[in-house]
Amino acid sequence: MKLVGVLLFCSALSLHALARDNDKPAIERAVKDYIESQHKVLPDMMARGIDKSLAKRTYWRSSNGNEFILESSYEDMVDLAARYNINGDKFPESPKMNIEIYDIDKRVASVKLTTDDWIDFMHLYKNEEGNWKVINVLWQFNDTTNHVSN
Structure with a gap:
C-alpha cells in the first residue's frame, strides 16, 4: 500500500512538472513582449x-539628492514602447x-530578466484566457549610479 502512495505522489509531481514545462514558452513570450x-x-x-494593473518600480534619486520610489504604469510602459527607441x-x-x-506555481510565476543595461525581477500570472501577463516589475540599472534624475 505504501508503494502505491509513493507512486501516486511521484505521478503527481511529474504532472506538476509537465504543466510547468508547458507554461515556460508562454511565460518567456510575455517577458519577450515586454x-x-x-x-x-x-x-x-x-x-x-x-497587465493593465502593472506596477513597475525602482528606487530613484532626485536632482536634490532625495531618494524616492519611481513608478511606471501600464500606460507609461505602452507609451515607452512607442517612443523610447x-x-x-x-x-x-x-x-x-x-x-x-x-518558479511557476499553477497560475503565477517569478522571473528575472537581465539585459545589457538593467535587470527586472518580474511576477506574472496566467489570466482566465490562459495568457501569461507581467503584473509586477522591480528593476534597477546594472550601474546603480544611473538611478538619478538629471
Missing part, C-alpha cells in the same frame, strides 16, 4: 505582454536578453 517591444518600438506588443539608438545591435524562470 523587452522586445522596447527594442522594436511596438507598443501593441508591450500591451500584449503586460524611436531613433534606434537605445540598444546594441544584438541586445542581451537572459530570462531566468525562478
Whole structure:
C-alpha cells in the first residue's frame, strides 16, 4: 500500500512538472513582449505582454539628492514602447536578453530578466484566457549610479 502512495505522489509531481514545462514558452513570450517591444518600438506588443494593473518600480534619486520610489504604469510602459527607441539608438545591435524562470506555481510565476543595461525581477500570472501577463516589475540599472534624475 505504501508503494502505491509513493507512486501516486511521484505521478503527481511529474504532472506538476509537465504543466510547468508547458507554461515556460508562454511565460518567456510575455517577458519577450515586454523587452522586445522596447527594442522594436511596438507598443501593441508591450500591451500584449503586460497587465493593465502593472506596477513597475525602482528606487530613484532626485536632482536634490532625495531618494524616492519611481513608478511606471501600464500606460507609461505602452507609451515607452512607442517612443523610447524611436531613433534606434537605445540598444546594441544584438541586445542581451537572459530570462531566468525562478518558479511557476499553477497560475503565477517569478522571473528575472537581465539585459545589457538593467535587470527586472518580474511576477506574472496566467489570466482566465490562459495568457501569461507581467503584473509586477522591480528593476534597477546594472550601474546603480544611473538611478538619478538629471
